[in-house]
Amino acid sequence: MDLDFVIACAPLFAASAWLTVSLAFWGIALSLALGLLAALAGYYRVPILRRAAGAYIELARNTPLMIQLFFLYYGLPRLGILLEGRTCAVIGLTFLGGAYMAEAFRGGLTAVGRTQIEAGLSLGLNRVQLLRHVILPQALAVAIPVICATAIFLMKETSVFSIVALPDLMYLAKDLLKEGHSTESNLMLVLSYLVIILPVSLLFAWLERRARFAGFGS
Amino acid sequence: MLDSALSIFVAGRNLARLWEGLEITLWISLASVGLSIAFGVPFGLVMASGRRFWPKILRLYLEAVRVVPVLVLLFLFYYTLSSAFSVNLSAYVVSVLVFTIWGAAEMSDLVRASVTSLPAHQRESGRALGLTGRQVDLYVVVPQAVRRLLPGVINLTTRMIKTTPFVFFINIPDLMKVGQQIVEVAGMRNHLASVWVYGFIFLVYFAICYPVSLFSRHLEGRWQS
Amino acid sequence: MNDTDNQPGPAGGGNGARVLRIRDLVKSFGERRILDGISLDVSQGEVLVVIGPSGCGKSTLLRCLNGLEPIDSGEIELKGEVITRPGTDWNRVRQRVGMVFQNYELFPHLNVLGNVLLGPVKVQRRKRPEAERDALSWLERVGLADRASSFPRQLSGGQKQRVAIVRALTMSPEIMLFDEVTASLDPEMVREVLDVMLGLARQGLTMIIVTHEMAFARAVADRIIFMDEGAIVEQSAPDGFFESPESERARRFLNIFEFSEKRRE
Numbered sequence: 001m002d003l004d005f006v007i008a009c010a011p012l013f014a015a016s017a018w019l020t021v022s023l024a025f026w027g028i029a030l031s032l033a034l035g036l037l038a039a040l041a042g043y044y045r046v047p048i049l050r051r052a053a054g055a056y057i058e059l060a061r062n063t064p065l066m067i068q069l070f071f072l073y074y075g076l077p078r079l080g081i082l083l084e085g086r087t088c089a090v091i092g093l094t095f096l097g098g099a100y101m102a103e104a105f106r107g108g109l110t111a112v113g114r115t116q117i118e119a120g121l122s123l124g125l126n127r128v129q130l131l132r133h134v135i136l137p138q139a140l141a142v143a144i145p146v147i148c149a150t151a152i153f154l155m156k157e158t159s160v161f162s163i164v165a166l167p168d169l170m171y172l173a174k175d176l177l178k179e180g181h182s183t184e185s186n187l188m189l190v191l192s193y194l195v196i197i198l199p200v201s202l203l204f205a206w207l208e209r210r211a212r213f214a215g216f217g218s
Numbered sequence: 219m220l221d222s223a224l225s226i227f228v229a230g231r232n233l234a235r236l237w238e239g240l241e242i243t244l245w246i247s248l249a250s251v252g253l254s255i256a257f258g259v260p261f262g263l264v265m266a267s268g269r270r271f272w273p274k275i276l277r278l279y280l281e282a283v284r285v286v287p288v289l290v291l292l293f294l295f296y297y298t299l300s301s302a303f304s305v306n307l308s309a310y311v312v313s314v315l316v317f318t319i320w321g322a323a324e325m326s327d328l329v330r331a332s333v334t335s336l337p338a339h340q341r342e343s344g345r346a347l348g349l350t351g352r353q354v355d356l357y358v359v360v361p362q363a364v365r366r367l368l369p370g371v372i373n374l375t376t377r378m379i380k381t382t383p384f385v386f387f388i389n390i391p392d393l394m395k396v397g398q399q400i401v402e403v404a405g406m407r408n409h410l411a412s413v414w415v416y417g418f419i420f421l422v423y424f425a426i427c428y429p430v431s432l433f434s435r436h437l438e439g440r441w442q443s
Numbered sequence: 444m445n446d447t448d449n450q451p452g453p454a455g456g457g458n459g460a461r462v463l464r465i466r467d468l469v470k471s472f473g474e475r476r477i478l479d480g481i482s483l484d485v486s487q488g489e490v491l492v493v494i495g496p497s498g499c500g501k502s503t504l505l506r507c508l509n510g511l512e513p514i515d516s517g518e519i520e521l522k523g524e525v526i527t528r529p530g531t532d533w534n535r536v537r538q539r540v541g542m543v544f545q546n547y548e549l550f551p552h553l554n555v556l557g558n559v560l561l562g563p564v565k566v567q568r569r570k571r572p573e574a575e576r577d578a579l580s581w582l583e584r585v586g587l588a589d590r591a592s593s594f595p596r597q598l599s600g601g602q603k604q605r606v607a608i609v610r611a612l613t614m615s616p617e618i619m620l621f622d623e624v625t626a627s628l629d630p631e632m633v634r635e636v637l638d639v640m641l642g643l644a645r646q647g648l649t650m651i652i653v654t655h656e657m658a659f660a661r662a663v664a665d666r667i668i669f670m671d672e673g674a675i676v677e678q679s680a681p682d683g684f685f686e687s688p689e690s691e692r693a694r695r696f697l698n699i700f701e702f703s704e705k706r707r708e
Contacts, residue, residue, distance in 0.1 A: 062427035064380040066394060067420045074401065074412040118511050119548035123562035123614065124538035133561055137552040152284075159287035160384070170289060170387075177297055186298045189290060197285050 016172045027093030035101025060099035073164040085164040100150045108143030148204035223414040239396030254321025262329020283323040309388045332366035372434035376427045460487040468517035479673035488647040492660040495670035509540040541611030541619040547603040549595040556591045581609045601632030621652040
């Protein structure tokens with residue numbers, strides 16, 4: 001083990017890890033928004049949008065992120081749409097994640113009983129109020145475990161971002177490999193991902209436990 | 219427009235090469251799924267067994283695998299194993315090995331969940347009918363557990379197929395790698411080569427995974443009990 | 444909303460002013476006709492109890508009155524305003540018609556006060572402090588003042604149902620609908636809910652109650668409506684109905700009831 005090498009490389013890993021974290025953050029945040037919209041289009045049976053959302057969900061869930069990114073980064077510029085690597089990464093992750101989040105929300109929405117909606121209607125709530133105050137809070141509570149699992153899944157999917165020429169952790173590790181010290185650099189690679197994913201995964205486990213304790217059973 | 223697309227796929231052995239790439243993708247996927255089941259089922263049964271020591275070890279293995287991206291595992295095994303322990307494994311062996319390590323962990327969790335989700339009274343009512351413990355396992359537990367398990371296993375297959383493009387990183391000529399090579403050559407003359415080739419590969423993955431997902435959902439719907 | 448609307452009516456219920464007028468109400472589910480030409484008037488302060496065998500359409504009748512079920516034909520008038528025309532703003536109507544369900548349907552993610560305040564604050568846009576005072580005084584009257592910050596899962600069935608009643612009442616409805624509100628309760632909790640309803644009836648609240656509690660029906664009703672197969676078979680004062688029902692079908696229904704009552708003892 002070459003400690004000097006480890007110390008020298010630490011800032012590089014920190015920078016790459018930060019890139020991974022920020023891209024994952026935006027990808028997950030936008031996935032949640034896109035997923036919620038897609039799920040609501042299905043839930044309210046919005047005529048055309050509903051089919052579009054359904055087709056999108058199937059396309060995104062049944063193809064690998066890598067090919068989605070290849071198409072965005074190498075295909076689209078030839079059609080006149082030039083995207084930066086970071087933008088591609090966030091769009092790709094959102095495209096993939098939105099579909100999984102939509103499924104998570106859909107599960108939550110269908111778990112809200114018909115009679116709960118009737119109770120809300122009986123109070124004179126309009127559609128927006130009903131969604132905001134009755135349906136969404138309950139749907140979210142049901143969907144949280146799946147949302148958390150999906151978020152972790154998306155964080156791990158960021159590992160392919162080097163194919164769109166982003167200097168992420170994998171890119172750095174591959175780069176350092178050329179200079180030898182493969183054991184040290186690989187160790188730091190694993191360590192970096194642990195530092196990123198482990199706290200989030202523990203936080204989610206805690207969140208899920210809390211959501212369960214606050215269980216709604218009537 | 220269409221001419222430019224056709225010219226790529228007809229040129230040289232391009233279509234045949236894509237097919238060979240797909241074969242590699244599928245072979246790696248299927249071999250990994252098969253081995254994942256072979257290891258995952260006993261692991262899962264041990265996890266559901268309620269013993270003290272081994273379930274904890276397996277749980278640790280599962281969580282450890284889950285917290286690291288599969289691509290990182292692939293990288294580690296391919297480069298670190300070869301350099302640190304001077305074991306020289308082919309990229310194919312390493313990819314199947316790593317995907318199995320991941321798949322067996324996921325599989326064991328599916329098995330554990332499907333066995334433990336069986337209500338206790340199912341077992342008890344079997345015993346009440348006078349069946350022996352082994353008969354209860356055979357006629358009551360196994361059929362129901364398999365039904366609960368099957369959609370998840372089929373799902374794992376599509377997840378595996380969507381994970382195999384990672385072998386691109388260790389230079390296995392799978393569908394992705396072949397596609398990239400074709401684009402590199404054809405892209406010089408054909409402006410839209412990347413659109414056609416990557417679009418095509420996108421659709422190939424979809425054409426494989428979508429029917430499988432539909433089948434899994436169909437089973438889930440039919441066996442929901 | 445006019446405050447005088449909720450002033451106690453004369454004892455014995457019904458001071459003449461008509462709150463609800465139903466004419467020839469028809470409702471079908473597919474081929475099955477659930478309501479087959481119902482006509483009914485309810486006057487201010489009157490307590491109507493609707494009884495009848497299960498599947499006779501009594502719950503559907505209530506659900507039609509606040510628009511949870513669209514009707515096929517007929518007319519419903521609330522205080523002189525026809526509410527069955529196309530384009531009716533049901534959100535506005537539902538603020539005037541309170542409904543309590545068999546399974547409480549409290550919102551599990553809100554505490555008791557949150558459940559009770561949702562309507563007044565979000566729908567009626569009342570000021571929160573004032574609505575809260577109102578809500579707390581209602582909770583106090585049903586004996587739940589100390590549970591204001593509890594969540595539904597921490598309450599017993601009877602407590603939940605009392606909260607559900609308060610939730611509807613704080614909207615100051617002109618009429619209250621009770622749909623088998625004790626049917627899901629453990630026997631020892633039925634009484635506390637019925638007592639609250641009896642109190643409301645004495646204060647002159649206009650109510651339509653669907654129930655299987657015959658003794659309660661007799662005690663609380665100004666008028667009994669007996670329904671069978673989607674139609675009103677008989678309507679009369681409670682004592683008369685329970686002692687000497689006019690129709691054969693009502694007699695048979697009450698008989699079955701007494702038999703099962705005796706068997707249970």
